[in-house]
Structure formats: C-alpha cells, structure tokens
Amino acid sequence: MNLMNFASIRTKLIVSMLAIAILVIVIISTSLITKQYAITKEKAEQSLAVLSDIVASNSLSAVIFNDPVSAEKTLSALIAQPDIVHAAIYDITGNEFALYQGSDAYQVETDRQELINIVSSKKKLIKFNRDSAYSYTPLISEGEIVGVLQITDNMKSQSQQLDDYLILVVSTSVFAFFASLLVMFWLQSLFTKPLNTLLHVIEQISNKKDYSQRVSIKSHDEFAQLAQSFNVMIAEVDARGRQLEAINHDLENRVSERTFELQQTLELAKKANHAKSEFLAVMSHEIRTPLNGIIGFSDLLTSFELTKEVSNTVQMINDSAQTLLVLLNEVLDFSKIDANKMDLDIREFNLADLVTFTCQSHKVTAQKKNLDFDVVISPLKHINYLGDSLRIRQIINNLISNAIKFTRQGSIVIQVSEHVEASDTFITFTIKDTGIGIATTKLDTIFTPFMQADNSITREFGGTGLGLAICQQLVVLMNGRYGVESTLNEGSDFWFSIPLVPVDNALPAKEVFITNDSVEGVYRKSTVLVAEDNAVNQLVVKSLLESLGHQCEIVNNGQEAITRAKEQKFDIIFMDYHMPLVDGIVATEAITKLGESCINHQTPIIALTADIQPNVKRLFRQVGAKDTLLKPFTRQNLSECLNKWVFEPASLPENVDAIDDQEPLVLIDGPLNDIYQISPDGSTDLVKSIVDMYLQNTPELITSIIRGLEDKNTDQVFKSAHSLKSSSANLGAIKIQTLASQIELFARNDHLSDANNLSDSLLPAFEQTTAALLLKLEGYI
Numbered sequence: 217m218n219l220m221n222f223a224s225i226r227t228k229l230i231v232s233m234l235a236i237a238i239l240v241i242v243i244i245s246t247s248l249i250t251k252q253y254a255i256t257k258e259k260a261e262q263s264l265a266v267l268s269d270i271v272a273s274n275s276l277s278a279v280i281f282n283d284p285v286s287a288e289k290t291l292s293a294l295i296a297q298p299d300i301v302h303a304a305i306y307d308i309t310g311n312e313f314a315l316y317q318g319s320d321a322y323q324v325e326t327d328r329q330e331l332i333n334i335v336s337s338k339k340k341l342i343k344f345n346r347d348s349a350y351s352y353t354p355l356i357s358e359g360e361i362v363g364v365l366q367i368t369d370n371m372k373s374q375s376q377q378l379d380d381y382l383i384l385v386v387s388t389s390v391f392a393f394f395a396s397l398l399v400m401f402w403l404q405s406l407f408t409k410p411l412n413t414l415l416h417v418i419e420q421i422s423n424k425k426d427y428s429q430r431v432s433i434k435s436h437d438e439f440a441q442l443a444q445s446f447n448v449m450i451a452e453v454d455a456r457g458r459q460l461e462a463i464n465h466d467l468e469n470r471v472s473e474r475t476f477e478l479q480q481t482l483e484l485a486k487k488a489n490h491a492k493s494e495f496l497a498v499m500s501h502e503i504r505t506p507l508n509g510i511i512g513f514s515d516l517l518t519s520f521e522l523t524k525e526v527s528n529t530v531q532m533i534n535d536s537a538q539t540l541l542v543l544l545n546e547v548l549d550f551s552k553i554d555a556n557k558m559d560l561d562i563r564e565f566n567l568a569d570l571v572t573f574t575c576q577s578h579k580v581t582a583q584k585k586n587l588d589f590d591v592v593i594s595p596l597k598h599i600n601y602l603g604d605s606l607r608i609r610q611i612i613n614n615l616i617s618n619a620i621k622f623t624r625q626g627s628i629v630i631q632v633s634e635h636v637e638a639s640d641t642f643i644t645f646t647i648k649d650t651g652i653g654i655a656t657t658k659l660d661t662i663f664t665p666f667m668q669a670d671n672s673i674t675r676e677f678g679g680t681g682l683g684l685a686i687c688q689q690l691v692v693l694m695n696g697r698y699g700v701e702s703t704l705n706e707g708s709d710f711w712f713s714i715p716l717v718p719v720d721n722a723l724p725a726k727e728v729f730i731t732n733d734s735v736e737g738v739y740r741k742s743t744v745l746v747a748e749d750n751a752v753n754q755l756v757v758k759s760l761l762e763s764l765g766h767q768c769e770i771v772n773n774g775q776e777a778i779t780r781a782k783e784q785k786f787d788i789i790f791m792d793y794h795m796p797l798v799d800g801i802v803a804t805e806a807i808t809k810l811g812e813s814c815i816n817h818q819t820p821i822i823a824l825t826a827d828i829q830p831n832v833k834r835l836f837r838q839v840g841a842k843d844t845l846l847k848p849f850t851r852q853n854l855s856e857c858l859n860k861w862v863f864e865p866a867s868l869p870e871n872v873d874a875i876d877d878q879e880p881l882v883l884i885d886g887p888l889n890d891i892y893q894i895s896p897d898g899s900t901d902l903v904k905s906i907v908d909m910y911l912q913n914t915p916e917l918i919t920s921i922i923r924g925l926e927d928k929n930t931d932q933v934f935k936s937a938h939s940l941k942s943s944s945a946n947l948g949a950i951k952i953q954t955l956a957s958q959i960e961l962f963a964r965n966d967h968l969s970d971a972n973n974l975s976d977s978l979l980p981a982f983e984q985t986t987a988a989l990l991l992k993l994e995g996y997i
Contacts, residue, residue, distance in 0.1 A: 225411060229404040237396035241389045252381050256374045260349055261342050264369050267297065268340070268353040272365045275305055276355050279313060279363045287314035294318075294367070301348075302368035305355070308335050313363055331364050347371065410439035414446065427454035506752065510848070560693065564719055565605035567643065568593055569942065571632050574609050576909075578616045578628075580902045585620065588627035596634050598718035599935055601643070607690050608714070612645060614683045615710050619649035626650025626707070642696075644713040654702040662700060663688040687712070742787030742862045743767045747777035747803060748824065749795045753847070757790065757824070760851050764858065772796075774803030781807045781816045787862050789816065791841065793825035793832060800825065801835050808840030820861040882981070883988040884948040907989050910947055914940065914985075918978045921959060925972055933971065934963035949985045952978070 271290065278287035287305050294300045294316055301318035310328040334341055334352050338361055341352040348370050355363040410433045417431045427450055431443040514533045575591045582589035612630075619628050631646040654662060663684050691698045696714030744766050748754050754770045761768040769786075771777050773795040781789065789807070791800040798806075804821050811817055823836040826847035833844050845857050888903060917940040924932035941956035955974055962971035 224408075226404055226408040229407060230400055233400040233403065234397070237393060237400070241392055241396075245385050245389045248385050249382060253378060256378050257344065260369065260371055260374045261344075264342060264349055264351045264367065265340070267294075267300070268351040268365060268367050271303070271367065272353045272355055275314070275365060276357060276362070279305060279307075279355050280357055284314050288316065290314075291316035297369075299369050299371060299373050300367060301370045302366075304366050306331050306364045306366065308361060308363060331366075334364050335361055347375070410435065410443070414439075414443060417446075421450065427457060560604040561606060562602055562604060564600050564602055566599055566939075566942070567596060567601050567632075567716070568599070569939075570605055570609060571612070571630070571645075572909075573946075574612050575616065575630055576902075576906060578613075578620060579905055582620050582628055583901060585623070586625070587620065587623055590627065591630045592632070594631070594633040596632075598634075598641075599939075600719040601641075602717040602719060603714070604694065607694070611687045611690055611712060612647075614687050615645075615647040618683065619647050619651065619708070619710070623649045623651035623707075640715045641718050642713045643716050644711060646709060646711040648707065648709045650707040653704040653706050653708055654700070655704050656702075659700060659702060663698075741765050741767075742858065743769075743785075744788050744790065744858075745769050745771065745777065745780055745784075745786040746790045746824070747771050747774060747795065747800065748790070748792045749773055750792075753792075757854070760854050763851065764855055766858070774798030774800055774806075777803045778806050781819075782810070782814060785815045786819050788858065789819055789821045790824040790845070791821055791836075793823065793836075801839055804836060804841050805839035822857060822861065882949070882951045882984045883992065884950050888948055888992055904993060907947065907993060910943055910949075911986060911989070913943065914952070914982055917943075918982060921956075921978065922975055925968055925975055928968055930963050930966055930968060933968060934960060937963060944985075947989070949989070951981045952985055955981055 271294065274293075275287050275290045278284070278290060291303045291305070291314055294303050295318075298318075300316075303316035304312055305314040307313050310331045330341075330352065334354055338354050338356065340354065343350040343352075348368055351365075351367045351369070353365040353367075354361045355365060413433060414431050417429050420429045421427060430447045430450070433440050433443040510533065571591065571593060575589075579589045616628065616630065627648075627650055629646075629648040631644075631648070633644050633646075635642055635644065688698055691712045691714060694714045696712055698710075698712040700708060700710050702708035744761055746754070746757050746761075746768060748757060748770060749772050758768045758770055769780065769784075771780055774791070775798040777789070777791065778798070780786075791804050793800040795803075800823065804823075807814065807816065807821065820842040821840060823833065823841045823844040824847065825832060825836075825844065836844060842861060843857065845853065888907075917936050920936040921933055921940070924930075924936060937956045937960035941953050941960055944950075944953035944956060955977055959971045959974050962968065962974075
C-alpha cells in the first residue's frame with residue numbers, strides 16, 4: 217500500500233484494472249473447470265452404474281449354476297469398453313468366482329471387508345479414487361444375494377475430455393487477459409491524458425513563472441470543466457500578482473525609508489542606553505566614595521567608648537548611611553535586571569549555615585520589637601549545594617526585613633524545606649509573619665516595581681517599592697517560583713522555591729585560603745599595602761585596618777603601588793580602580809607580570825573599588841586579582857576579607873602526639889569583638905544568642921564525630937568536623953577549631969585511626985571553651 221502512494225495515477229489505474237481482470241478471469245475459469253469436473257464425474261458414475269447392471273444381469277445365471285467359465289465369457293464382453301481394466305465376480309464369502317483382466321494388466325486389490333459389507337447391505341456401491349472408479353453390484357436371486365460384481369474403470373476417456381476442456385478454458389483466459397490489457401491502456405489514457413496536459417501547464421507556470429499559460433482540453437467532460445476553472449484561477453492569480461508586485465515595489469520604498477529612520481533611532485537608543493549605564497556607573501562611584509567615608513568612620517567610632525547620646529547619634533548616622541546604601545543597591549540591581557545584565561555567580565555553599573547566619577542578624581532586631589523569631593530548617597538530604605548564595609541571601613534578607621518592618625506584635629517564622637521534582641532538587645523558603653497583612657485586591661501588584669500595598673505604607677514605613685520586584689526578578693532568573701498568601705490585619709506568608717544542585721561526595725566549601733598544596737591557613741596580623749587616591753578613603757581604610765591590629769601603608773596611585781611592591785614584602789595588597797597616572801588594573805597586571813622576581817609574586821591583590829560595573833570585576837580577575845571588596849565597606853567586611861586571604865600555613869602533623877605537647881589558646885577575642893561592635897546600641901543580645909547557639913549545637917557535633925569514628929564512617933566524621941571547625945572559627949574558639957581542622961584533614965585522607973587520638977581531646981577542649989566564652993560574655997556587661 218505504501219508503494220502505491222509513490223506510483224503515478226496511470227500506474228494505479230493499470231494495476232487496479234489488471235487486478236480486477238485477473239480476479240474475474242480466475243473466478244470464471246475456476247467455476248467452469250469445477251463444474252466440468254463435477255459433470256464428468258457424474259457422467260462416469262452413471263455409465264459405470266448402467267454397465268454394472270447389464271453385466272450383473274447377464275452373469276447371474278452362471279453364478280447360480282456355479283459355472284465360472286460362462287461367467288468369465290460374460291465378463292470378456294467388457295473388452296469392448298477400453299476404459300474397463302478389471303472385472304471380477306465374488307461369492308458371498310468373498311472368494312473370486314470369475315475374473316476379467318483388461319489389456320493394461322491393471323492390478324486391483326480387493327477389500328474383502330468391503331465385499332462382506334455389500335453382501336450384508338445388498339446395496340450397490342460406486343467409489344472414486346485419484347484416477348479410477350470402482351463399482352460393486354450385488355447379484356440377487358429371489359431376494360437372496362449370491363455374489364458380488366466388481367468392475368474397475370480407469371476413466372481415461374473422461375480424463376482426456378477434462379484435459380481438453382481445461383486447455384480450452386486456459387486458452388480462452390489468456391486471450392481474455394490480453395484483450396483486457398488493451399482495453400485497460402485505452403481506458404487509462406482517457407483519464408491520464410487530460411491530467412498530464414494539466415500537469416504540464418502547471419510545471420511550466422511553476423518553473424518559468426509564466427502565468428500566461430493556459431490549459432486546452434478538447435472534450436466536454438469533467439476534465440474540460442476542471443481545465444476551464446484552472447484557467448480562470450490562473451488569470452485571477454496573474455492579475456493579483458501584478459497588483460501585488462506594484463504594491464510590493466511601493467512597500468519596498470517605504471521600508472527602505474523606515475529602516476533608515478529606525479537605524480537612526482536605534483543608534484540614538486544605543487547611545488542613550490550607554491549614557492544611562494555610564495551615568496549609573498559614575499553616580500554609583502561618586503556616591504559610594506563619600507558614603508564609604510561615612511560608613512567607615514561611623515563604624516570606627518563604635519569601637520570607642522562613647523556616651524549613650526553620642527553612641528546613639530553615631531548609630532543613627534550609620535543606619536542612615538546603610539539605608540542610603542541599600543537604596544543605591546536596589547536601584548542598581550533593578551537597573552541591571554531590567555537591562556538583562558544581571559549574572560548569577562554559581563558557587564558551592566553550605567545551605568544550613570547560609571540560612572542560620574543570615575537570619576541571626578535579624579533576630580536581635582525582632583527581639584527589640586518583642587517579636588518571637590524562629591528558624592525551622594527541615595532535614596536536608598545534603599550539606600552543600602551549587603547556587604548563587606549572595607542573591608539567595610539578598611532575597612531572604614529583603615523578605616525578613618519586610619516581615620519585621622510590617623509586624624508590630626506576634627512572631628516571625630522562617631521555614632526551609634527540600635523536595636524533588638522530576639530530576640531537580642528544589643529548596644523552598646517561607647517567611648511567615650503576623651503583621652498588618654495585604655488586601656486581596658493588592659496581591660497581584662505587590663511584586664510590581666515602585667508599587668506598595670497602600671500609599672500610607674510609604675509614609676509610615678518608608679521604602680521604594682523595589683525590594684519585592686527585585687526578589688521576584690531574581691527568583692525568575694534562578695528558574696524558580698514565588699508567591700504570597702496574606703490576610704489583612706492577620707499576617708502574610710511570602711515564599712519562593714528555587715532549584716539548587718546538591719553536591720554529593722564533594723569537599724565542603726572552604727572558609728580559608730587554599731594553596732596549590734591544599735594546605736589550610738589560620739588568620740594572623742599582617743602588613744597591608746593600600747593603593748587609594750581619595751584622602752577620605754585613605755583615612756577610612758587605614759583606621760579600620762589599624763583597629764583590627766594590622767600595619768597599613770598608603771600609596772596615592774598605581775605607579776607608587778608597583779614601586780612599593782618591588783621594594784617591600786606585603787601580606788595583602790588592596791588596589792583601587794580609578795587612580796591618576798596608572799589605574800588599578802594596569803598596576804595589578806604589572807605586579808603580576810613581575811613573576812617570581814618580585815618579592816610579592818604570591819601576595820593576594822584585592823580590588824578595592826566603588827565601580828559596580830560587572831566588567832570591572834572581570835578585568836581585575838583577568839590581570840591576576842584574587843577578589844573584590846566593594847565600597848562602601850564596613851569593618852566587618854574588611855575583617856572577613858583579611859580572614860579569607862591572610863593566613864599561616866598549617867600542614868598535617870607528622871606526630872599526632874606532638875599536638876598534646878602544645879597548649880594552644882582556647883579563645884581569641886577578634887571574632888566576638890567584631891560581632892559585639894556591630895550590635896545595635898551596644899547590646900550584647902546578638903553575642904549572647906550566637907554563643908548560646910554554639911554551646912547548644914557543639915555537643916551534638918562532637919558526639920557525631922565520636923560515633924563516626926567508632927563506626928568508621930569517614931563521611932560522617934568529615935562533615936561533622938567541618939561543621940564544628942566552621943562554627944568554632946566564627947566565635948574565635950581556636951582550640952576546638954584546630955582540633956576539628958586536624959580531624960577533618962585526617963578524615964579527608966581516610967586516616968580515621970589517627971583521628972581517634974584527637975577525638976579524646978574534644979570534650980575537654982569544649983569545657984575549656986565554654987568557660988572562656990562565659991567569662992568573655994561577662995566582660996561585655
């Protein structure tokens with residue numbers, strides 16, 4: 217059937233009619249032959265029956281008088297019938313009484329049982345096999361059977377007649393077949409000739425685009441009507457084509473004119489967009505530079521002992537500057553997203569730590585408003601995930617800030633859960649509050665830029681209406697979903713769900729610098745070179761570095777930075793971007809290209825810039841900068857950057873027992889002091905809550921390490937030791953941090969037997985750390 221789809225109409229007609237002709241011929245021939253065979257058989261049966269009756273009548277007296285000779289003479293008269301090849305008379309017991317054998321010496325095997333059946337039934341029987349007919353006739357005298365006459369006919373005459381008839385039928389069928397072929401070719405030409413004429417004209421029109429061609433069919437049937445309709449259609453198409461050609465020519469002239477105008481407009485739009493980007497970059501740089509001074513100096517002032525009134529004033533200055541910075545960042549983020557220039561920075565991060573520390577900074581603010589603040593993290597299947605942790609933190613911060621802002625009493629609950637859809641792992645974040653809520657009619661517009669639920673909200677609570685719009689666009693950028701459920705005066709549930717890639721059997725994210733030899737580091741005091749041309753920024757960064765206990769040297773441009781990098785060894789170099797003579801990128805490239813001949817060839821260079829354009833970070837990375845610290849920055853930002861890049865090597869100890877011979881510090885003051893200094897109004901609530909969480913979680917981690925060592929579960933030991941090291945480092949619990957770091961290193965190298973010697977020291981070290989932390993807390997009061 218599929219092959220017929222590719223055949224021409226002529227072929228289809230011929231094949232169809234040929235199949236019909238063959239089918240009719242075969243049916244008729246078969247019927248004739250079958251009928252003739254039945255007639256021949258019937259005629260042979262009748263002839264044999266008549267002959268048998270005559271011979272039986274003539275032979276009856278010979279059988280009665282037991283005269284075999286007379287019986288055989290009677291049978292010999294069958295010689296006149298050439299087809300009779302055998303005849304015999306049997307007595308009632310089945311014994312042969314008389315026999316006649318034709319000229320062909322035909323052998324017949326008599327079935328004695330058949331004779332007995334005929335004797336008992338007294339009925340005539342005629343049988344046919346493949347080429348012969350057999351007649352059994354009972355010889356009856358006065359109602360009693362005295363014998364049986366059996367005659368065999370080879371049916372040669374009938375077979376010959378049947379063969380002659382078969383030859384006649386076949387010859388006639390062949391003649392009829394060829395005659396039907398002639399008729400078929402003639403019939404198909406009646407259909408295909410006008411169709412071929414029509415197709416030829418269509419091909420001429422398609423190939424040569426000559427719409428003056430017309431179809432001419434000399435008949436008065438449907439094909440003639442089809443040709444006439446086709447000619448009318450082509451004439452109409454020709455007329456329409458001429459009209460369209462004229463219209464197209466006119467349109468081309470108009471399009472050319474409009475294209476020229478659009479090109480000019482596009483160029484203007486590109487220039488305007490470029491000017492907008494330049495304006496944003498310049499304004500951001502110019503605003504961030506003085507803002508860096510305000511935030512830096514106000515942050516520095518908090519480290520001094522001030523009166524309560526002055527401290528409150530400094531805090532107000534710092535809060536105002538931070539608010540201005542948030543507003544500036546929101547405008548810039550919205551501008552980036554609106555221009556499709558926002559890129560995600562996909563890195564490995566610890567999800568539980570990210571949520572915990574992000575929420576921790578909001579807990580004190582919530583407690584100041586007497587709000588219950590709870591974080592519920594459902595059991596996660598993984599520790600580390602791949603994603604943009606910075607943007608996730610930004611969304612969470614925005615939603616929690618809104619929840620606290622719009623909630624006067626009640627509670628704030630942050631929920632985190634994990635679920636799998638198809639092959640993707642989704643993390644769902646839900647922020648619930650019991651605040652003022654949102655009217656149902658306003659829910660559809662709550663994520664629209666510059667829109668808030670009510671104008672009175674802007675007057676009472678402030679804000680630009682960009683926060684939720686940025687969150688919405690960031691979630692969409694991460695291929696996630698978002699939503700809100702709210703009831704007026706009862707509260708709101710904001711949620712977003714994003715796909716993250718779980719990291720299995722991978723090393724957890726590092727908090728400290730990793731060298732080529734994969735050696736970990738520990739924070740230390742350092743010597744810092746700062747290339748900065750702005751006097752205010754010079755004073756800010758120098759004061760902040762000295763408050764952290766570091767030595768700082770300031771140079772005014774990139775050329776001076778290159779010169780000092782050749783002369784003195786520094787632990788870290790901060791490089792501004794826009795400087796006179798030589799800018800930061802050129803200076804960074806020049807220092808990097810000095811290679812091993814320069815004493816600072818391994819010193820990390822950190823870009824210190826207020827320029828927020830993405831290509832600036834990329835350019836710094838390309839010339840060898842390790843990281844970027846964006847202005848304005850706080851004392852904590854600067855401290856975290858130093859902790860990340862300034863380190864002391866700490867390799868795997870050759871003798872584990874040697875660790876016990878040293879008595880390291882239990883606690884260092886730096887991290888807790890930093891947390892205390894960023895606490896609002898000099899409150900110790902933030903420090904206390906972080907210490908309480910650490911003291912609550914650490915015993916579970918130590919127990920997990922010990923059980924993992926007992927069960928020889930390397931993965932459990934590694935993950936628990938890593939988590940203990942990270943949390944201890946955040947509080948300055950240096951002794952437990954060192955022990956956990958060594959256990960983590962042993963587990964990473966699958967040396968659990970060596971780690972067993974260290975696990976015994978964890979609980980005593982924790983007791984010492986607990987005492988040191990409680991003593992430290994008393995010092996803040």
